[in-house]
Amino acid sequence: MSHENLSRRTLLARIAGGFAACALALAVAACGGAPAADQGTATQDEPQIAVTVEIDATAGEGELTTHNVELVEGATAYDALVAAADDVNASDSDYGMYVAGINGLAAGDFGDMSGWMFEVNDEMAEVGCSEYQLADGDVVTWIYVTEFTE
Numbered sequence: 001m002s003h004e005n006l007s008r009r010t011l012l013a014r015i016a017g018g019f020a021a022c023a024l025a026l027a028v029a030a031c032g033g034a035p036a037a038d039q040g041t042a043t044q045d046e047p048q049i050a051v052t053v054e055i056d057a058t059a060g061e062g063e064l065t066t067h068n069v070e071l072v073e074g075a076t077a078y079d080a081l082v083a084a085a086d087d088v089n090a091s092d093s094d095y096g097m098y099v100a101g102i103n104g105l106a107a108g109d110f111g112d113m114s115g116w117m118f119e120v121n122d123e124m125a126e127v128g129c130s131e132y133q134l135a136d137g138d139v140v141t142w143i144y145v146t147e148f149t150e
Contacts, residue, residue, distance in 0.1 A: 047073040049136040053084035060105045060114065060144040071134065077118055078129040080140045097130050102142060110146040118142045 053067045067084035078097060082088050089101030099116050100107045107115035118129055119141045125132050134140065 052139045053080045054141040056143045059146045077132040077140050114146045
C-alpha cells in the first residue's frame with residue numbers, strides 16, 4: 001500500500017473514529033434521555049468545569065474562533081462543541097455520533113478528504129467525541145481538514 005493511500009486510510013479512520021462515539025450520545029438522547037446539548041450545560045447546583053473550545057475552520061476558508069464554556073463535570077467533547085458552536089450538524093452512524101458540519105462548514109465541502117477532527121490539549125483523541133470526558137481547564141480544538149498530512 002502506498003504512503004498516500006495509507007495516509008488517506010488513516011485520515012478516514014481518524015475522522016470516523018473521532019466522530020464515531022458521538023452518535024451514542026445522540027442515540028441515548030433520542031431514546032428518552034435529555035438532549036445531548038443539555039447534558040453538558042452547567043447549572044448553579046452542579047459541579048462545574050471551565051473548558052475552552054476552539055473551532056478552526058481556516059482550512060475551509062473560515063476562521064478560528066475561541067469560546068469559553070462552563071459545563072457539568074463529566075461533560076464530553078461533543079457537549080463542549082454543542083455549547084460553543086452556533087450550528088452543529090451531527091448524526092448517528094455505525095461508529096457513533098458523526099459530526100458532519102460545524103457552523104455551516106461540512107465534511108466534503110473541500111473534497112472527499114475534508115471533514116472535522118478534534119483534539120484535546122493538542123493531542124488527537126483515542127475515543128469518539130461523546131466518550132471523551134473533559135476536565136477543568138481542557139482545551140478542545142475542532143479542526144477542519146481538507147487533506148491528511150503527516
